[in-house]
Amino acid sequence: LTPLNKTQVKSLAPQLKRENVKAVAVALLFSYINQKHEREIGKMLKKSLPKIYVSLSSEVAPEYREYERTSTAVVNAILMPIISNYLNELQRKIRKLGIKAPLCVMKSDGGIATKTIASKKPVGIVESGPAAGVIASAFYGRLLGIKNVLSFDMGGTTAKAGAVKEAKPEIISEYEVAGKVHSGRIVKGSGYPVRHAFIDLAECSAGGGTIAWIDKGKALQVGPISAGAEPGPACYGKGGKQPTVTDANVVLGRLNPKCMLGGEMKIYPKLSEKAILKEICKKIRLELTEAAAGIIKIANSAMAKILRIVSVERGHDPRDFVLMCFGGAGPMHGCALAEELNIAKIIVPQNPGLFSAYGLLAADFQNTLVKAIMKLIDKVNVENVEADFQKLELKGAKLLEKQHVPKMYMRFIRQMDLRYFGQSYELTIPTSKPLTTEILRQTVEKFHKKHMAIYGYAVKEEPVELVNLKLVAIGLIKKPKLKEKPLSGEKPPKDAVTARRKVFFEKDSSYIETSIYKREKLKTGNRIDGPAVIEQYDATTVVYPNWTASVDKFGNIILSAKNGGN
Template identity: 35%
Template sequence: MTLRVGVDIGGTFTDLCVLDDSGVVAIGKTLTTHDEPARAVEQLLVSTLPDPSQVDKLVHGTTLVTNALIERKGSKLALLATAGFRDVLEMRREHRYELYDLQIELPEPLVPRHLRFDVPERILADGSVQLPLDEEYVARLGAELAERGIEAVAVCFLHSFTNPDHERRVREVLAEVAPRLRVALSSEVVPEIREFERSSTTAANVYVQDLTERYLRDLEQRVHRIGIGPAPHIMLSNGGIATVDTAARYPIRILESGPAGGALAASAFGAIAGEADLLAFDMGGTTAKLCLISDGAPLVTHEFEVDRVYRLLPGSGLPVKVPVTDMIEIGVGGGSIARIDALGLLTVGPDSAGSEPGPVCYGRGGTEPTVTDADLVLGYLDPGYFLGGEMTLDLDAAREVIRREIAEPLGVDLAEAAYGIHAHVNEDMANAARVHAVERGKDPARLPMFTFGGAGPVHGVGVARALGARQVVAPPAAGVMSAVGFLTAPLAFDFVRTSRVSVEELSWSEVDALFAEMEREGEELLKASGVDVVTHSRIAEMRYAGQGYEIRVPVKQGEWPASLVVDFTEAYRELYRRTGPDVGVEVLNWRVVSSGPVPKVNLRLNVEAGTGDARKGSRQAYFPGGFVDTAVYDRYRLRDGDRIEGPAILEERESTLVIPPGAVCTVRADASLVVTP
């Protein structure tokens, strides 16, 4: 028997899922070891797998890159830019995300100004050379950087996406004078238009490259040491997977690898249930993520920001121009800290207690009240059955800290204070979901909500009620769903070329040559990774002439350019609910997504549940109006067609589903729980 394993490192917990042909046969969850992240992975694999040699495939996702960028724990970095353009990282786009805020804050650039250098060279927009590269300057600078302890260099010259010769020559010169310097070229990391985003992405990629490569090699060694033969595959942010070598070369591509797995799992379960459109809601220990699934697949974007100063305001973070599953992430999770602000109002997050020290109820040194503490006080969590009984929660400590820090300052009783924290989080997530969906032309009230993550099912029905959603689906193994989703992903990679042209002037031979070049790269990359059959999707990024941003449109060979304009118009209307101005249409970027076959997996939960009544007993749980006697069920003993009326609590080892009064839950054949709020 062969096994497939998914492992996801989150901000608080590290999750594991094991599949064979019969379905999910084992799941695991442990606290993340931040000082040495691969150690928790190794511990889970050893404790869960009786025979590691049976593992045929291991897919891994991590928050390492995101955390390194936010915490600024990367390499000491320099930037080489075309003369006159070294300050593009700081000037940004001169866009104010809050127009009237005179004290507006922005993230500090990854490269301080004294390490940004003007290199004498200039390539024009058509690729011609106006000013040859000053190689002597580059050689002197490279030697000085190495002498001063600089570890990495990002090279971003004007129009290098059209002609990369100068950037490539810089790498050759630096290799001669400073061979230990890591060098990243924008023409390889993100070969497309927009100077600020291209510079920011290239800098971010090489900033975390050393850290990521050391981590991935450590992981690879640990996996082989315990007896797993195949090398790990790494989850990419766009929903594909790649080899360790590819992920180490382009670490910025794994920025959102964990959340991408959850979105893929939502798509897979939606397909089983015949739901092609839904809202995926993932709430873990540190953050909550919301993603739209449309036509059976997660939406993908090429505009993403890290380290936002204000979590819901675009333009307040570091831009990263790589394909990423399109989601909104907010700093509310089980470990998010609740406090009373200067105005005397309750706030929750975005800072989190994480796993070290964790919520107060973990008994690991936490001193501030968190969402998990509140959920425990409300009776939603069983202090003796957290992580299936592997951790015992301290209910008295949770009560005391919420009473002292929240209830007494607000002048309310303990239960009201705890429920205030719980409801505050639900409203925060509902507001974020509403904004995210409406900006993409969707009505969240019309979409079923797929909820997962360790804390997602506890809050899912409350969020759905705030949104007016008609249905909530909690899948089996909800607490490790991102790890499950990893195993549904194909090997895949995205490629892009910028070639701006109006639709009326399109030459298919020229465009086809661009596509053929990218598809050839995709074939080489994936076949070197062991993929036999590679398929390609062609995409055009289009806009009305004069507009500043573009939308993605699939390219149908043999039916264009007429079909391209029709498809663009339809996509524009769906997004903005109107047609655009009566002007010409142009294409800015051409993209190819190269993919291997999609794995065929059985997602049915096949964990031993025992026999007997699914009802375990009851306990007091708080809902608006007071504590009520609430039935508690063992989720593993529920059967297809079972119907449960709220109030009720359904427990599994890694998560808990809370069904409030008035809601009804039924069990599907695939073991998913469907709640009508």
């Protein structure tokens, strides 16, 4: 080992101080093998500059790819002062309210972390908001005995999709941040790579506030620009002039033409019509209904694409999944998306606009530890790898102890990153303990099967390389219990129907006289045949013709296709 040039490191401190540097990322070429020098540099910098934040690549992403490891350390360094200050202020305000419970933060891998860990490794909370929605979908799926769930969250600016397979969220190991390309998946070169465990999410610019517009080629486009909350869609009456997805839904009769948020917010349908007529109809000679339906069709197409990304492109058949629709706008588009993907069943949770918060309540403490190996499987010493896994378990246990998790609630999941020799990407495969030659063989066989499912081929004759060992250290927490409601009859109460209005449906290409229901009035066991619209404070559910809606014992709306989704 070449000795560290401490004089050179010491000379950096005055320069960093002069330039008022608040955070530093340290990345040495072979630190994934030996952390000693990075740690020494970190200690020396902290000694000279006590207030500086130091991000070590060997702690943030101890993997062999130096560019991705460095990029991850840099992103982490950028976030450290921001997140630390934010969480400190948040905790101060929480304490001021008299709340003494520890502050925990949602992570991108679907777990939670204490304030201390989140502040030290903030790169782990990138995309943590959408991750909570997928965890909530997994939690509800387990509650209802459903193992495969497609999570769909549509809000004001974007729509997000994720997959839960065999009751577990799908996880990826790399993401790109701050990219100029807005895509539903990682696009190489579109941003800065981050090596970390992320729930596999796909995203598109299709939310309630997404603006529809005509491009230079006279084609109708939807997104990526959003009207936001201020001024918002034209129908809000706050000065918005551009037509949005929400305005299109107002014109098509799907949203209440008088108010939203249970009557707290007035709606102006004429402003929606005016915006679409001026910005769309006049420019490409479409009728008002045609233009509004076109906006919804384009938005639905983009959202169906992200659902395909997390299902079809990952080797899964969407017909084997149930669609969980939430977010303020999600339940309005659920039936259209399910029909596009031949999904026969949709769940709309009791509070769609607040659903992601359930994910925070259902998430466990979770830490992923990594050790780089970089050896061909036939060169692997099983005893050495087992010893490495045991060391990772000890580290994982210490991390959970710091988060006050009792030993009886600790769980450890072992994984291996495998690839065919020469490939630049790997697949994460679960493995068992203790590791034996037979278990290693079974793990490699799982790799071949997963490679076939995702990429359409497997080459069993090719040598397989063990890239990383991974250990997921989990601290189980007590899950919330949902109250079951007493069963009523199939027929909804008379006062559940609040109005009737004409609603446009694509397959009929016409407006249909439709009953409008108040969700709060519906009882467990009630059944509604589509077409119907179910309104509540935080969302609107549109039940298409040839679909039925029923209320389960937890208050969820279950939408079922009469033709089985075909």
